[in-house]
Each structure stands twice: as structure tokens, then as C-alpha cells.
Amino acid sequence: DTGVSQDPRHKITKRGQNVTFRCDPISEHNRLYWYRQTLGQGPEFLTYFQNEAQLEKSRLLSDRFSAERPKGSFSTLEIQRTEQGDSAMYLCASSPRFPPQETQYFGPGTRLLVL
């Protein structure tokens, strides 16, 4: 499968724990995005990488959130000291050129439940 993959697909954790999600973009795509989506809402932008450089961060991204893309390939999103409000679907997307010209290809998402 040459699409965007995310791991794990589901994560249940207790409040206060740290969690880390991984995203593997389509191999020739140099742009990678993280979004958060809650039930009944559209995706909300979190952060964006071009190769290994993190170029944009949303104000939604508190200091408990950190994202990396160390070699310009896969990316990780870590949430420290999770809160119940962090429960959501975390989507990763990649694209070969900067939007808005190119379509983003989304992964299946990681569904996080914080108890």
C-alpha cells in the first residue's frame, strides 16, 4: 500500500499519560500535515512540515504537543500530560507540492481516547 499510514489506529490512555503517534507519508511527498478532528467537526490544522522543517504551527498546538520529522520522512506527534479534551481523531496528510494547488492525501487517522 503506497498511501499515507498512521500508527496506532486506536489509542486509549489515562489522563496525565504521554502518547506518541506516527505518520508515514507517501514516499515522494515532501510536505506533511497534522490535523485534529472531533466528532461532527471538520479537521483542524495543527502543524505542517516541509521536509524536516516545521514551518507552521497552529495556536491550537499547546506546549503539551510536539511534532517532529527528523529525516524528512515519517513524522511523530507527541502529546504530554494528556487531558480528556485531547480525545479526538488525529489525522496526518501529505502532498507533493504546497497547497492550494495540490490535493492532500490523508491517512486513516489515530483515534485517541483519554479516560
Add this chain to the structure above:
Amino acid sequence: KNQVEQSPQSLIILEGKNCTLQCNYTVSPFSNLRWYKQDTGRGPVSLTIMTFSENTKSNGRYTATLDADTKQSSLHITASQLSDSASYICVVSFSGGGADGLTFGKGTHLIIQP
């Protein structure tokens, strides 16, 4: 503030019927508009993308229209199938907006009944 409003919020139709979903936006300056299909528990999948100069685009049984003057778009689904049950999300981007320049609607939740 850039906004994308979709209607209806949810829709139930019988298999084989047609339906039209609406998207109104206030994004400016406009660059392009996309429709995505999102199955439950999955990531969105692109259906169509239209720039300012395009007023219609088709993808199989899906036809999107765009009126950039009134800032409205519609997605028409012909001869609906059970597999069309999903959320349909309208996404509008504005020029120079960067990666955060994509404004997502909340989606229309479509249910096709046999």
C-alpha cells in the same frame, strides 16, 4: 474571518436517488475549493478540486459546481449507492494562506438507505 458553512448537516435518502449538498464560504482571496468524502473512522479522500476559473467538475457519479461570484458550491450525487454513506467535507483555501490557509467545513453526514 474565513468560514465554510455546509448544509444540510445530515441527510437521509433512499438508494438510487439523487442528492445535492451545499457549501457557502467567506474565504478571501479565494484560491480553490475541494470536496472530500470521509467514511466513518477513516481519513478524508479527495473527490474534486476546482479553481476560480472552473465552474463544474465531475468524478464519476459526483459532480461539483462552483459559483465564485456568490461564493457557493454544490456537490451532486447521482444514482446514490449504499457505499456513498459518509461525511462530505467542503474545504476552501485562500491565496497566501499557507498550510493553515485551508478552511474546512463541518461536513454533511449522508446516509443512504436500502
